[in-house]
Amino acid sequence: MTGAEAGTGTGTGRNSITGGTQGTVVQAGHIEHLVVQQAPPPADEVTVAPPWGLRGAPLRGRAELLARLLAASGTHVLYGLGGVGKTSLALEVADALARDGAPVWWVAAQDAGRLSGGLRAIARRLGLGEDELAAGQTADLLWERLAALPGPWLLVLDNADDLALLDGPGALAAGTGLVRAPSAAGLVLVTTRDGDPASWGTGPVLHPLGALPGPDGARVLTDRAGADAGAAPDAAALSRRLGGLPLALDSAGRYLASVAERPAFLRTPGEPATYAAYLAALGAGDVTVDGDGTLARIWAMSLRLLRDRGHTHADALLRLLAGFADAPVPLRVFAPGRVDIPPGELWACLQALDRLGLASLSGDGEPVVSLHPLVRDAHRTGRERLSAALARETGEPEELGPLWPLLEPHLLDGLAPGTPAEVWEAAVLAVRSLAARGLLSGAGDAARTVRAGTARDLTADHPVARLARLQDGRTLTALGEAGRALDVLTPLAGECAGALGAEDPFTLEVRHERAIALQMAGDYDASRAENAAVLRARLRLLGPDHWKSLHTRHNLAMDLALLGRTREALAELEAVLDGEGRTLGREHYDTLTTRENRAIMLRVLGDTDAALAELTTVAEARHRLLGPDHPDTLTARFNVATLLPADRARVEMAAVLDARVRVLGPDHPVTRATAEAVARTLPE
The missing domain is CATH 1.10.10.10 (Winged helix-like DNA-binding domain superfamily/Winged helix DNA-binding domain)
Incomplete structure (x- = not known):
């Protein structure tokens, strides 16, 4: 930036540069101060006084580190993202030590002129004469004088982002640069973006300064905007959206304060005056936390530093x-x-x-x-597209691999009009992953979004559009909405049968899911007929040991059980379990479901000891593999509870009910059935 006048700032304060200055503004704000690259001032115009005027509202979220620094000696480096509050923390340390009577010197280290001028000014204050300084040994002589000081002292080098400047006559990492190990009584505090241990060597202690957590960030907002801007949870939500960055929090808080201090009739319609309104406006793009470009300049400087170091x-x-x-x-x-x-x-x-x-x-x-x-x-x-490519190589979401929870938000992000079919296909995988992990509410919302998006962007007969409809129906069934699931799956099954054939693999998948919805809806005869037809086709096309054949055979066995044909159901489940044990393993998701339902048949037939032992084993496996709140884990716990003594059963069922209300919601059919079961266990 060049010219006679330029300014940056936020809120009511504004920094300005006047006169004939030239250079680039690289950092500004209320948390970290304005820095200007320009010709070094004459030596007698360099100040080493701390910039007390930059102190404002109370420092938040740094109490533990502040206490450690006040008790420390040696060289300590505060590093982190521009705007994270490094200068503010250094000022707090300086204030505390100055109030105790310790000498405090503050050197602006963003350019060679200010750094050299500041260190020479300190050297003069410590008694070094011009002849000694002219001899070219300023660094050695300065650190000798500092080491001889009897009491505590503090030297701050602020904004030392170009570490090459700190090499001076030697090397920073070797301890022969402009920053060296002080005496036992002295404290050197450096603020910088660069926390590369290789550059600093083994002497300095590096302290990464991160974002403020929600509660501390909320307090920063409240300090600036006041209590009338909203409740603490709203302030914490806005803080999280701003990444806990103090400079951004300061800007947002001052914005809200400026709105609040104006009479209502002078406000623009819709102008946000609360944390919640500001958060909504930020998401809609109606406001920006970086209106003057301060943050952009800070990050641009960081990128220039990376380029200068060869990170092209x-x-x-x-x-x-x-x-x-x-x-x-x-x-x-x-x-x-x-x-x-x-x-x-x-x-x-x-x-x-x-x-x-x-x-x-x-x-x-x-x-x-x-x-x-x-x-x-x-x-x-x-929008990136790499996550979609990785998703197609990651395996089935139902296998619960560790990558799927990480991929989900990226696969479902930015699904705007015109999204390619392969990205929509990956989004369907994300829905399946959410459902497999038991996050059914999120899966339901995502399934609706994906189905609507594919209907908009793809033709009705596109394979991915049909896949999205299938997943929507499958998710609705899992949510207990069998009627709505059938509204999706029944016409889809008819369309696929007409276009692809009744025994096409995708058609069979739709019919399989439709049979599950029919079973949930209580139409057991229709479910049995559909399952039987799908099983005949799968046995012929895939063979008896394919997992899809076994899955459909399991569902057909449950139709028999629900129709009261328990012994036939038990025999079918035992045959399915034999196949799954050989092909999938004893703790595969499908195998555990079959083991659980087989145990329930044993319970119905009176073999309660064997049923309890098997149900307990299944519950333990699901807890270990799926987690305590997965819907299938809760189902296993409930089934175990039905075989416990009355008092224990009542306590366990009540615990399962609480979890199901939290996980599935109070209106899910399974939650309602659990509530009825708990009511039956209550004493008369």
Whole structure:
């Protein structure tokens, strides 16, 4: 930015530059101060006083780290994303030590002129003469004087983002640069974006400064906007959307404060005045937290730093990451062949983004990278397609592989008009994954979205459009809405039979799901007839041991059970279990279902000991494999409870009822049946 006058800022305060300055504004805001690249000032005009005027509202969320720094000595580095509050924390440390009488010096370290001028000014204050400074040993002489100081002191080097400047006459990592290990009484505090351990060496202690968690971010908003802007949960929700970034929280809070202080008749219609309204407007694009471009300039500087260090793919990778949903991205999507960045360079670039706080690498089992939500907003130019390709290679969602929960949000993100068929197909896989994990409400919402989207973007006879309708019907059945499921599946079965043939594999899949809906609706004769027809076709086409044949045979056995033919049902289930045990394994999802229903038949026939033992084993396996709140785990717990003594049964059924209300909702047929069962266990 050049010219006679320029300004950046948020809220009621505004920084300005006047005169004939030239250079680039690289950072501004109330959390971290304005920095201007320009010609270094004369030595006698350099200030080393802390910028107390930048202190504002109370510091939030840093109490533990603040206490550690106040008790520390040596060199400590605060690093993280621009706007995360590094300068604010350093000012709190400076204020506390200054109030205790310790000398405090503050050096702006964003350019060579200010850094050198500041250190020379401190050297003069410590008694070094011009002759000594002119000898070219300023760094050595300064650190000798600092080491000789008797009491506590603090030196802050703020905004030291270009670490090459800190090498000075030696090397920062070797301890011979402009930042060195102080005496036992001294504390050196450096704020920077760059937390690369290799650059700092082994001496300094590195402290990553991350985003503020929801409650602390909510308090920052309340500090700025006041209590009238809304309740704490609304402030916490807005804080999460802003990624807990103090500079963004400050901007949003000051915006709301500025709206609140105006008379109502001077407000624009629809202008957000509460946290909830601001969050909605932010999502709709009606407001921006970066109206003056401060954040964009901060992140642009970080990217320039990466480019200067040889990370030529940083911009492209950041834009690619920004195309994903606001959720962790599995690194497998960047496998060789999917992106044009060599694996070694990609990994180095991800690490560099992590060190500068633009992204975060994590993951115990499945490595992921997370992009700060505001960084994502600023760099998003389009929707990614890599997750769809990975989904097609990941296996069946019902196998509950660890990648599916990570892929779901990306597969369901940005499904706008014109989405390609292959992306819609991957979205269907995400719906299946949600359902398999027992997240039925989310699966239902996603299934409706995908079905509507495919109906809009694809022809009615497109295979993916039919697949979306099948999954919608399947999900409705799982939600206990058998009538609505039949409204979807019955016409689809007729269309597929006419277009593909009655025994086409996809037609058989639709008819199989329709039979399940008929069974849930209580039409056992119709369900039995449909299951029998599907089974005959599958036995002929797939053979008796294929899992789909076994699945349909299991459902036919349950028709027999529901029609009161328990012994026939038990014999069929035992035959199915033999096949599933051989082909799928004893703890496969389908096998556990068959084992459970076989145990129920044993209970009906009076063999309660064998039934209880098997049901207990199934419940334990489901708890281990699916988790405590999965609908199938709750079903297994309920079935065990039916065989417990009355007092224990009542307690266990009540616990299952509470969980089913939470997981399935109070109106799900299974929840209502559980409530009736609990009522029957109550004493007269």
